[in-house]
Amino acid sequence: MLKASKLLIPLLVVAMGFGVVGLWDRLAYGKAHLAFGSYVPWGLWVGLYIYLVGVSGGAFLLAFLHHGLGIAALRRVARYAVPVALASLGAGLTLVLLDLGQMGRFWYLFVRSSPSSLLAWMVWVYTIYSLVLLAMLVAMARENRAALKWLAFAGFALVVTFGGGEGALFGVLGSKPFWNSGILPVRFLFSAFLSGAALVTFAMVLFRRWPADAEAEAAGVFLRRLLLALLALNIVLEFAEISVTLYTGLPAVVEAYRLVMFGPYWWVFWVVQLALGLVVPVLLLASPAGARPAVIGLAGLLIAIGYAGSKQNLVLPGLAIPEFRTLPEAFVHARLTVTYFPSATEWYLAVGIVAAAALAFVVAIEVLPFLKNHEEWGAAKRASRRLAA
Amino acid sequence: MKVSDTESSPAVPSLSRRGFLQSATAIAAGIAATAAAPTSAGAAGRAALPTMPADGPQNLLLRMQGDVQRAMGKPIAERRWAMAIDLRKCIGCSACTIACVAENKLPPGVVYRPVIEEEVGEYPHVSRKFIPRPCMQCENPPCVPVCPVKATYARPDGIVEIDYKACIGCRYCITACPYGARTADFGEFYTDGTPKREAYETQPSHEYGQPWTRDGKRSPAGNARKCHFCVHRLEAGMLPACVTTCVGYATFFGDMNDPESLIHEMAGKPNIMRLKEELGTKPRVFYLT
Numbered sequence: 001m002l003k004a005s006k007l008l009i010p011l012l013v014v015a016m017g018f019g020v021v022g023l024w025d026r027l028a029y030g031k032a033h034l035a036f037g038s039y040v041p042w043g044l045w046v047g048l049y050i051y052l053v054g055v056s057g058g059a060f061l062l063a064f065l066h067h068g069l070g071i072a073a074l075r076r077v078a079r080y081a082v083p084v085a086l087a088s089l090g091a092g093l094t095l096v097l098l099d100l101g102q103m104g105r106f107w108y109l110f111v112r113s114s115p116s117s118l119l120a121w122m123v124w125v126y127t128i129y130s131l132v133l134l135a136m137l138v139a140m141a142r143e144n145r146a147a148l149k150w151l152a153f154a155g156f157a158l159v160v161t162f163g164g165g166e167g168a169l170f171g172v173l174g175s176k177p178f179w180n181s182g183i184l185p186v187r188f189l190f191s192a193f194l195s196g197a198a199l200v201t202f203a204m205v206l207f208r209r210w211p212a213d214a215e216a217e218a219a220g221v222f223l224r225r226l227l228l229a230l231l232a233l234n235i236v237l238e239f240a241e242i243s244v245t246l247y248t249g250l251p252a253v254v255e256a257y258r259l260v261m262f263g264p265y266w267w268v269f270w271v272v273q274l275a276l277g278l279v280v281p282v283l284l285l286a287s288p289a290g291a292r293p294a295v296i297g298l299a300g301l302l303i304a305i306g307y308a309g310s311k312q313n314l315v316l317p318g319l320a321i322p323e324f325r326t327l328p329e330a331f332v333h334a335r336l337t338v339t340y341f342p343s344a345t346e347w348y349l350a351v352g353i354v355a356a357a358a359l360a361f362v363v364a365i366e367v368l369p370f371l372k373n374h375e376e377w378g379a380a381k382r383a384s385r386r387l388a389a
Numbered sequence: 390m391k392v393s394d395t396e397s398s399p400a401v402p403s404l405s406r407r408g409f410l411q412s413a414t415a416i417a418a419g420i421a422a423t424a425a426a427p428t429s430a431g432a433a434g435r436a437a438l439p440t441m442p443a444d445g446p447q448n449l450l451l452r453m454q455g456d457v458q459r460a461m462g463k464p465i466a467e468r469r470w471a472m473a474i475d476l477r478k479c480i481g482c483s484a485c486t487i488a489c490v491a492e493n494k495l496p497p498g499v500v501y502r503p504v505i506e507e508e509v510g511e512y513p514h515v516s517r518k519f520i521p522r523p524c525m526q527c528e529n530p531p532c533v534p535v536c537p538v539k540a541t542y543a544r545p546d547g548i549v550e551i552d553y554k555a556c557i558g559c560r561y562c563i564t565a566c567p568y569g570a571r572t573a574d575f576g577e578f579y580t581d582g583t584p585k586r587e588a589y590e591t592q593p594s595h596e597y598g599q600p601w602t603r604d605g606k607r608s609p610a611g612n613a614r615k616c617h618f619c620v621h622r623l624e625a626g627m628l629p630a631c632v633t634t635c636v637g638y639a640t641f642f643g644d645m646n647d648p649e650s651l652i653h654e655m656a657g658k659p660n661i662m663r664l665k666e667e668l669g670t671k672p673r674v675f676y677l678t
Contacts, residue, residue, distance in 0.1 A: 030575070030576045030605065030606060030610070030611070031575045031576060031611070032575065032576065032577060032581070034575075037498060037573070037575075038498060038499075038563060038569075038571070038572035038573045039569060041560040041563040041564060041573055042560065042564065099559075100557050100558050100559055100611075101556070101557065101558015101559070101560070101573065101574070101610075101611030101612055101613075102556065102557050102558045102608065102611040102612065105538075105555075105556075105557045105558075106557065108538045108555060108557055109537055109538060109557065112538040112539055112540075112555060113537065113538070114534070114536055114537055114538060114539045116533075116534035116535075117534060117535055117536055117537040117538075117561075118535070119535065119537040119559065119561055120537035120538070123537065169561075172535075173531075173535075173564055173565050174531060174567060174668055175531060175564065175565055175566055175567035175668075176564065319564065322569060323566075323567055323568055323569035324505050324520075324522070324568075324569065325507070326505055326506055326507055327503065327505055327522070327569050329506070330500075330503035330504055330505045330506065330522070331486065331500040331503035333497055333498045333500075334498065335497070335498030335572070335573070335575060335577075336498060336500065336572070
């Protein structure tokens with residue numbers, strides 16, 4: 001077992017303990033201990049859901065680049081990318097399931113699907129995508145390269161669909177000027193690519209079980225350049241969105257950005273999103289030290305954290321601007337305010353579910369032979385095929 | 390303490406509620422008759438009750454009730470319910486809000502018709518503006534297409550309905566409403582944290598013509614909720630609760646497809662406006678300004 005796995009597994013199990021407490025609270029007391037309400041109807045879980053599903057799509061991008069487009073340098077990366085994609089997708093969808101007011105009716109999403117609802121379409125896309133991911137794991141175990149290639153293309157088409165579709169979920173809402181934008185789906189897609197690729201990069205460094213050979217170096221060079229390119233692209237997209245919408249001077253938009261930058265959670269924007277998620281990674285990756293695997297891995301971790309903050313900064317400020325300025329004072333109740341900070345139950349469940357996903361990944365790479373010993377696994381499979389022939 | 394003293398005192402004759410009402414009515418009628426017809430000051434009883442003036446506000450209610458009953462005689466697809474609120478008459482008493490809460494047995498944190506207040510002007514020329522905000526029952530409701538399970542839809546009579554038995558509680562419709570007219574039912578009770586749940590909290594509401602008894606878990610708990618123009622009252626030929634309780638007679642209601650109705654008359658006034666009309670939602674709630 002890798003040293004990192006030995007260290008992480010007990011920590012993740014403890015973190016999952018928090019999740020168990022949160023889950024018990026959610027099931028026993030319903031939504032009584034959740035802090036969001038009717039004017040801020042989505043909270044930490046929804047922000048985390050769109051982030052984690054995006055991470056899944058970004059991780060899949062790396063698998064697609066290897067299996068679909070044949071980029072050899074990403075051979076090892078692709079092995080880790082698929083379980084990362086599956087674990088993060090599972091975590092995101094679990095969070096949004098727990099967010100439903102009537103959890104027991106989740107299956108209505110399949111039997112009563114509304115063709116006019118983007119959300120309904122997304123559920124189908126997620127379902128097919130999760131099946132593609134499972135099929136990829138099977139194909140990886142069987143070393144079926146032809147199947148992997150087709151699955152990579154199919155999966156990538158789904159990733160582009162839901163990666164952009166998630167942005168469209170928010171972008172189509174004319175009720176929320178902060179979200180209502182045509183560029184939001186594109187922003188979502190490329191931020192998903194960036195955050196997913198960044199998290200897989202971090203996992204590659206933390207759970208390295210291969211020598212520092214030429215292939216590892218080539219993978220490092222590729223990931224470094226990819227992260228820098230995606231960072232640049234995201235900066236351009238975000239600058240375009242922020243500058244154009246702010247220039248219009250629409251009060252609801254300006255107020256939301258003011259909240260993001262100078263509101264009570266200003267540090268999420270300046271420290272988490274901008275400094276940790278953007279400036280420091282750019283400096284790390286662009287510097288001469290950026291060629292070192294540890295530095296690339298650290299940059300990946302910081303980007304992943306920063307973009308988790310950026311998704312919260314998109315969901316919550318968009319909701320925190322009321323439809324009418326004095327609506328929250330019209331009928332006073334804790335569920336009818338625009339101030340929100342996640343409750344202990346929300347934090348516990350979020351931490352627990354993310355920990356469960358991380359644990360699932362660590363267990364997968366330690367237990368599944370084609371992930372654990374993939375250098376030897378591939379050689380052994382090839383040798384056995386030769387013998388059989 | 391004083392009440393119980395009075396009740397137990399044998400010197401005070403007991404007065405039933407019916408007896409009290411009969412006496413009070415007779416006294417009121419007497420006073421009114423005296424004021425209306427001083428020459429017949431000695432006359433009393435029903436014959437002397439004043440008739441309501443033909444253009445009095447009470448008659449507006451009677452007229453609207455007639456409009457509703459006439460509309461209910463038509464097939465549902467031929468009705469088009471609408472509401473008009475005269476902002477010049479609204480005094481911000483919130484009687485409509487409370488009537489709605491009582492009528493629909495709304496739990497904590499759920500409100501269908503808040504009255505938005507805004508301060509206008511600067512001292513010394515300051516005034517307050519009151520804007521009751523029910524569901525707009527939009528002709529192009531943004532909340533409907535986003536629902537992933539077809540749990541909300543526009544009825545043929547224009548009322549946007551929520552199927553409580555189908556709603557999964559994703560709250561996408563809440564974010565889609567540009568008027569903030571939908572709220573989420575978190576399954577809470579006013580007496581949470583106290584030893585006893587009061588009977589009024591578990592009495593059924595009759596929204597959409599069905600009894601809904603709350604237990605904190607079953608629907609409508611966990612669902613999105615909103616104003617439905619008291620459709621259960623309309624089906625009984627009654628006006629929505631907010632209309633009948635408006636002390637300033639500022640809320641008008643009826644069938645827009647009926648040219649004889651008061652609402653049709655009101656919607657044709659030059660001082661009519663609708664909220665956020667630029668969004669193209671085509672609300673069926675109008676405001677007279």
